[in-house]
Amino acid sequence: MKKLINDVESVVPDALRGLAAAHPGLRVDVDNQIVFRASGPRPGKVGLVSGGGSGHEPLHAGFVGYGMLDAACAGEIFTSPVPDQMIEATTAVDGGAGVLHIVKNYTGDVLNFRMAAELSGEEGVRVESVLVDDDVAVRDSLYTAGRRGTGATLFVEKIAGALAETGAPLPEVARVAREVNARSRSFGVALSPCTTPAAGRPTFDLSDTEIELGIGIHGEPGRTRSAMRPARELVHLAMDAIHEDLPISGDTLVMVNGMGGTPLIELYIAYAAVVEHLAEKGARAARNLVGNYVTSLDMQGFSITVCRLNEELTRLWDAPVETSALRWGR
Amino acid sequence: MKKLINDVESVVPDALRGLAAAHPGLRVDVDNQIVFRASGPRPGKVGLVSGGGSGHEPLHAGFVGYGMLDAACAGEIFTSPVPDQMIEATTAVDGGAGVLHIVKNYTGDVLNFRMAAELSGEEGVRVESVLVDDDVAVRDSLYTAGRRGTGATLFVEKIAGALAETGAPLPEVARVAREVNARSRSFGVALSPCTTPAAGRPTFDLSDTEIELGIGIHGEPGRTRSAMRPARELVHLAMDAIHEDLPISGDTLVMVNGMGGTPLIELYIAYAAVVEHLAEKGARAARNLVGNYVTSLDMQGFSITVCRLNEELTRLWDAPVETSALRWGR
Amino acid sequence: MSTAMDTAFFAAWIEEIARVVAAEKEWLTGLDAAIGDADHGANLDRGFTAVTGALAAKGPDTPGSLLVLVGNTLIRKVGGASGPLYGTAFREAGRTLGDTPEVSVAQLHTALEAGLAGVRKLGSAAEGDKTMVDALAPAVRALEQALRDGKDPAEAIGAASEAARTGAEATIPMQARKGRASYLGPRSVGHQDPGAASTALVVSALHTVATSW
């Protein structure tokens, strides 16, 4: 394993130190692995807290700032943070209007955030939680862990964050967050595995002609292995999986997301195919993001997330945002 | 080779189609492989044209827009564009105040831009050219091709672009562009080679314990091969090479640039080490960029670019910019 | 087992767990790489290292308070799915012991049963879902049976350890319905569940200590 790190044990704190040095708009509690807005809580504004395992950068810390998150808790690589961090973050960002927890649907994240929500409640903070579970590769069912939260997390954080800036009350912010999740679906494809510092070797083996379909963002293998195909076919396959679950029509917000090791030029090739596909369906990408936003360390591959927009969501998406990884309008 | 592409022959046009679809603020001439601002030339404003081989995304097309470039010519992967493209771009963006060519110092880029400048001149467009040659890994000398242009290209495009927006005349814009280049130095390290679509296999072999020091941005091996080391040591090595050539002091603009396959979390670890190193030298990073900006396809590694700021350059760096890859202030 | 299961005994158990987990760290992470996210070994090792520190610092004086401290520390330090789950198991087990200075095998059984119930409640996993429950549940049953059969403490705990190991291995042919492995669907078949495997290590650590006590 060759990684640009100092020590397997200090990956997360070292990166947080760099983040703190790079972005004066952030306050970073390196010991507790929490990233805050430097400006602190705004009285009357609902606080947004998210977090999860590290290794998905820029998610979540890259989305802390005006118009998005108030705090992000960083766990170890691919390991959800612990309740202590979440409680600390929750109480710190509460401006009196309560706090929204944005939780990706993984057993670890769910259990830790649940404990944190209970204990924060006992400390007098009003907390609502929103689960993100947009990954159609996982067939949902009462008897399983359910779907994974992937690309839609960014959409939820951006749109709920924009509404929170307007001073909307907690139930409203939670409502729009749930609506974004309900209208969003994702599907991911891996061309290569990733290597976690702890394991030191690739999370799975893949020949030079094979790919993994329906992967998550933790280096796990996908639902099926398949032969490598042209970008256009991979995109159509992903779009069909999404469409089958939530028919794509009208105006959409589309993200072509790189898994971390795939160059931007390839992501644009995929996006061109996405647009072709939408046209065939009589839909269009009214808004888009193309880049590395919800990654899986150095994995090569991509995921597509589609959100069916309405007037409210479009307006909130367009609202100004100022974070280290997403910025416009100011 | 597994790449998210449709066909080795159509990589660049396919990506340009995606770019055009993703960014309404751009006008893309796919046949001639030129990316323009959709708004067209502004009368009285100096036009900025750059370009080079593809495979370095977001450079250059990602920097076309308000406050930066007016047009970017895309060559084949790692192959400079041809004079026809440059002439087409130059005449199209001329708003009567002349056009600045920002050229990375590679024989191919230099020769093709030189021919284009001559012919555009014959067509009545005033053209000045600025060479970017910031890479300290290459020892300069009269008898060689000279230094490579790498990370400083972004600084030159941003700062000259900001001055051009103020309506400054061509000689002024060229002057500040040359000053940025004169005050900037870079050094790159590869943890892995890259794979060009045409070649289909890695540009060089590197064992799991070796790295290449002093690489450029075309997948070429570096000046020397060395044993892998902790991020902190690699950063100090790069900073020392830079410092040896242009003593680092005072306020600096620092970019920790990913080569394309290195995850953001590792780049922040490197940036933390950069800040440590600057402190030791009594200097500081007054401004910074951490991310994938001047890449080499899927290569894993990083480069550091340091620019010694002055009041003028700092002000122009802070000026609003609105491109697909760099955006603030609007 | 010459002497009784007092606070020192439980401290020794936790130390043994920490030792075994550190030794088997790579193996557990490897199991997790196959059907999860390659961190289970690292997670537990981080957790039990913190636990050893906490015990040294606080030095709890009853078996119950010791296990509650273990549970809380795991919840605070591990994260992931296993943190809250193992943490809850130890905390619930500790709670049932109240402040008895010495624990009988019958009380041990009640405690482990409470731990299992806590895990079941929090994770809502049933046996057969390919989780730690598939190792813990049979262990608790085996301990109860051994008690009914009047086996001596060390023997009884040995039976529980044996049952946990068998239960963990029995997860190999299962298709996961809970945790990350469930994302793999049918592809989760053919791999041992990391959490079940670590649970077997935890129970066998108990047996190791019991035999030398």
Place this chain on the structure above:
Amino acid sequence: MSTAMDTAFFAAWIEEIARVVAAEKEWLTGLDAAIGDADHGANLDRGFTAVTGALAAKGPDTPGSLLVLVGNTLIRKVGGASGPLYGTAFREAGRTLGDTPEVSVAQLHTALEAGLAGVRKLGSAAEGDKTMVDALAPAVRALEQALRDGKDPAEAIGAASEAARTGAEATIPMQARKGRASYLGPRSVGHQDPGAASTALVVSALHTVATSW
């Protein structure tokens, strides 16, 4: 060589270059991967494919105008360092031929000499810098010598082709002072220069056509 070097002859030469470049594309790109950026074969193949199209479309009627068209097309289509350099070589060579319908070996030599001068001027590379100049210069010298020795056309061109090949191989021990390979400093030693290698192919293509003419 029974008939003279007319427009058809030069058209045949260019066709042969296109064929050989296509065949050796991988090899040339491989040489460029070692000390450059792995695109020389792809660049020339793209260029001469375009050239073949341009010749078919325009059908120039003199050797001079044909070579000028080849040069301009290479400049328009190849990019990189080799585009302007090869383009200039063919263009300058064509210019010297004016509108003569048939070219003597002496005229051919003057043309190639002009091409070499064009490359030298544009790239400011001297022999020994490890570039295409190290193949082209000896070829031109050999052709001149063969003329003085009164060799017949095919033989003379054969000597030039041989000299180009030897010159290209002689770049292996050189340390590059021009082009990308110069960035490698001492590490550029031990590899054949891609442009010198392709130049040798270009001259040997001339010989192939000459012998069957």
